Amino acid sequence: MTQCKTSKEIGGMGHSLKRKEDARFIQGKGHYVDDIRLPGMLYMDIVRSPYAYAKIKNINIEEAMKVPGVITVVTGKDLEKYNLHWMPTLMSDTQMVLPTDTVMYQAQEVCAVIATSKYAARDGREAVKIEYEPMKPVMDPFKSLDPSAPVLRTDKPGKTNNHIWHWQAGDKNKTEQVFASADVVVKQQMHIPRIHVVSIETCGCVADYDKVNHHLTMYMTTQAPHAIRTVIALVAGHVGLSEEKIRVVSPDIGGGFGGKVPVYPGYVIAIAVSFLVGKPVKWIEDRSENLQADSFARDYHITAEMAGTKAGRILATRFKVLADHGYTDAAANPSKFPAGMFSICTGSYDYATAFAEADAVYTNKPPGGVAYRCSFRVTEAVQAIERLTDLFAMKVGKDPADIRMQNFIKKEDFPWHSPTGWVYDSGNYQAGLQKAMDVVGYAALRKEQAEKRARGELMGIGISTFTEIVGAGPSKDFDILGIKMFDSAEIRVHPTGKAIARFGTKSQGQGHETTYAQIIAEELGIPAENIQVEEGDTDTAPYGLGTYASRSTPTAGAAAAIASRKLRDKARKIAAYLLEVSEEDLEWEPGKFFVKGAPEKAKTIQEIVFAAYTNHPQGMEAGFEATNYYDPPNLTFPSGAYICVVDIDKETGAIHVRRFVAIDDCGNIINPMIVQGQVHGGLTQAIAPAMYEELIYDEEGNILNGTLMDYLVPTAVESPKWETGHICTPSPHHPIGAKGVGESPTVGGPPAIANAIIDALSPFGITHIDIPITPYKVWKALKEHGAYD
Ligand code: CDP
Structure with a gap:
């Protein structure tokens, strides 16, 4: 733990100071975008597509214009006159602001109603009549690559398929050689499902264009105000919005988690309308719009393989990813890393050979690929390596803790060069896992498990010993749209x-x-x-x-x-x-x-x-x-050792998380109380994809759980008592020896839970279930493996 060098009165590093901002938050004095009210402000509501893929035959605004208070309805054709109907995404792809002829996913923005009150705007929205000609959407990313699949991005001249990009890291040939001669190989197909950040506050803005001074003030829910200002200037410079005339203000934000990095069409439409009518325009999404249309996270289909010796030594790993980006790549990854930091997939283990590759495809789903509380695809990577390590342990007949201890990078081997090109700054993985095992009482739990198994009861212990990669980034490698990531x-x-x-x-x-x-x-x-x-x-x-x-x-x-x-x-x-x-x-x-x-x-x-x-x-x-x-010289590499204990009801498949011990290493800690809060929140956002959350679509492209009635977000009731602790290996290159922490629990948590559940089910020969692992999936797997015969 960080030693305090300053007195309590000074309150430097290591003091658990109460959060200054909480005084206003807990007294209802936070100032959010929706609190902003400007004189003459207009309100915007958005008409969204009921279809996942359809031609727009006609937009009839006649009835909408009769609604008292409705001022105008803006369509893609209106924006096209100013060349504002398309915009760039942060991944250098392009995205419709409003469509002129075709909609590409259910809940896509089709036109916007502007009115003098939000109720009039909503009534106007209901009165717009749109005629569509539905087409068969492409929902399966594997089928999207089929030569017979329709080419979705017909706006891109010469595009003949739905492939977006290919990325790879590591040594393909050497990896193939090691796999060909290895004693033991394990292979697992996994899906890390499409989920949503579901922050408490939805997205919104107030665009305020001052026609006299040619000045735009944009109050908006953004995690990156400067980058957004530059993007607005690049997109709208041709209509006179130059950067010195744009002020982006991001007031208090009620949770971002990566979902408030992208530029959503609603922001751009609000700016365009304010620019044209010279009045402030407010747009605030409702909860369903946020869930159905804003950028998703994850959606990686991974084939993960590990090669090793019978004695349990890991020799190589291989990962092949298919990334479903929906209709456009609207992630916010650093430009050189379209698959983010997925190449951290070699994990905390000491071996020299690996190869990882990813291909991204278009489908008729909402766009995105945001880094949901995750340093760009690290959650996907950690899920893959930590599940794989357990599968390997099972195959060679070793305890998952032993296999990890045997293969860890040793503390004296830092800085450590990973086979996919990273230089890990510091860590002490053995100490972390040992501490977690001591706290949870690992040996006693294994004994209890053996006794329960003899009685036919299902108890599982799952471990995740992950390495994160955060702090983008050294500007020589990291930029977004060319803007260096200092x-x-x-x-x-x-x-x-x-x-x-x-x-x-x-x-x-x-x-x-x-x-x-x-x-x-x-x-x-x-x-x-x-x-x-x-x-x-x-x-x-x-x-x-x-x-x-x-x-x-x-x-x-x-x-x-x-x-x-x-x-x-x-x-x-x-x-x-x-x-x-x-x-x-x-x-x-x-x-x-x-x-x-x-x-x-x-x-x-x-x-x-x-x-x-x-x-x-x-x-x-x-x-x-x-x-x-x-401009950091390197990223920081926080790590953690998490152990989860579950009990499963064999008859119903109901899963009870009995214990969860999280030992984190984020280097020197600035505020222990805040870090503990970060870990508690992050772990709750780990149990979410592990056991509850997934955005589900049918073949016609309808979202089947587009409200919080059906999309299960864990609450305090579902959350176990988190037991947290730390070890500390300061980052040698960071001025105060700190590493990031906010994402470690979200990244490291899901595989600990999944591994615990699979461990409980392993006596029946069950080796894998894709997250979210629901009681139904458990019950089904048990049935398929003869548990109820
Ligand atoms: O970028 P973001 O603030 O989300 O993440 P972070 O840098 O990992 O930090 C989350 C919170 O934890 C911040 O308020 C940090 O200052 C605090 N923190 C800390 O007290 N000590 C650390 N070593 C790392 C973060």
Whole structure:
């Protein structure tokens, strides 16, 4: 655990400070997009397609225009006049803002009704009559690649199939050789299903175009305000919206989880309407629209293989992925990595040979592929390697804990070069798993399990020992639409020693206002409570790529430390001047410089800052401000050892998660209480895809569970008591030794649960069930394996 070097009053690293932002959240004083009300504001509602694939024959707005309060109905043809009917996605694909002739998925935006109230807009929406000519949609990604499948993206000249991209990493030939000569090979087909982030707040915006000053203010639910401003300028520059005339403001956000990174058509339509009518336009999605039409996550079909020795040594892995992106690739991955960081699929294990490849296809489903609380496809990779490791353990007849201990990368082998090209910065996987086993009481649980099995009862113990990869990223490899993935901090300390710090990231509930202040408090000794943190306003914050994929601490957190250190260097100069000694004679302790050997001769940081404005050395710039744009030299590699214990009712298949122990390693911890909260929330979002969540479509493209009545989101009732703990291997390249943490539980949790369930069912010869593992799937598998004969 991180040792606190600062007093409680200063509240630097390692203090469990209460979250500054919670005072407003728990008193209903949060300020969200839907709280914004501007004079003369209009409201927008969107008419959506009932079909997954259809020609639009006619849009009749006559009745809608008769609804009191309806001002206009905007169609794709209207936007086409301004060349605003298509927009780029963050993956350099293209996406319709509104269709001019064909709809490509159920719930796609077809036209927008603008009215003086949201109720009038909704009534107008119901009154629009659209004639469609339905076509047979392509719903199966495997069939989408069939030469007989219709080519979906006819808008792309010369496109003759539904293939989007191919990506690969590792050594194909060497991997084939190792597999050909290996004693033991295990192979498993898995589907990591399509799910949704389901954040509490849906997406929305208020677009406010000022016709006189040619200025757009865009209040919106975005995790990446600066990148969005640049994209708006690139898309709408030709109609006069240039970047200095655009201000994107992202106020409080009620959960993002990757789903608020993409640019949705609703945002663009609202901007276009505000631009044309010169009035503010508000668009707020409802819950069903959010679930049915916003970017999905996952949807990877994976063939995973592991080769090894009979003695249990892993020698190689091979992964083949088919990624269903829906009708356009609207993920938000770094440009060079269309399959995200999937190549972390070699996991926490020490072997030299691997090959991973992925192909992406179009289907008639909503677009996306967002990194749902996951550093770009790491969840999929971790599910594959951790399930595979258990299958391998089963095949060679070893305990899954033993197989992991036998194959772990050793702590002395870091930095470790993975067979797919990553350099893991630090870790101690043996210590993590040992701690988790001690906490859960592994040996006693195995004994209990053996006794229960003898009585015919189903109890399972599942392990996941995962490695994450977060903090994109070194700008030499990481960019989105060409914008390098650095991040930034700007600190201004006022004459009285109180500060404001601004960042290029954007909290969606993670607690940045507290933890960034703690980093600065640690470095400068200014109490965290005296440091105000601001994010999300492109007019004031320094440029940054935003918050997703657990990148804030590794990038902007580092920038905060470096900017603070610049200020400390300046403080040393001022202190030397004030104390009339040389800089070398000074020593620092959090909050003051003092003369070596004479601690009574000291200047506090507050005195020094005051002097920076009132009595600074001649020749030195006045003021006390610093900025840093931090380009990390590498990613950070958090890890975890999770153990889940389940009991299953054999007759009904009902699964009870009895214990869940999560030991995380996120390097040095800024705020233990916030990290614990992150892990609790992340684990609940792990149990979700493991046992409940999946977006399901029928062959006609109808979504079968498009409301929260049918799409099962776990609540406190379904969540077990999470038992959390830590080990700490600081990141050697991060200025404060921290690694990201927000995603580890979501990434590492599902395979621990799946492995526990399969472990419980293994006496019947059951080796795999795709997540979500529901009671019905368990019951069916038991029936198929003769459990009820
Ligand atoms: O990018 P995002 O903020 O979602 O993820 P993160 O950097 O992993 O951090 C989530 C929250 O946990 C932030 O408020 C961090 O400051 C905090 N955290 C921490 O206290 N110590 C760490 N080593 C990592 C994160």
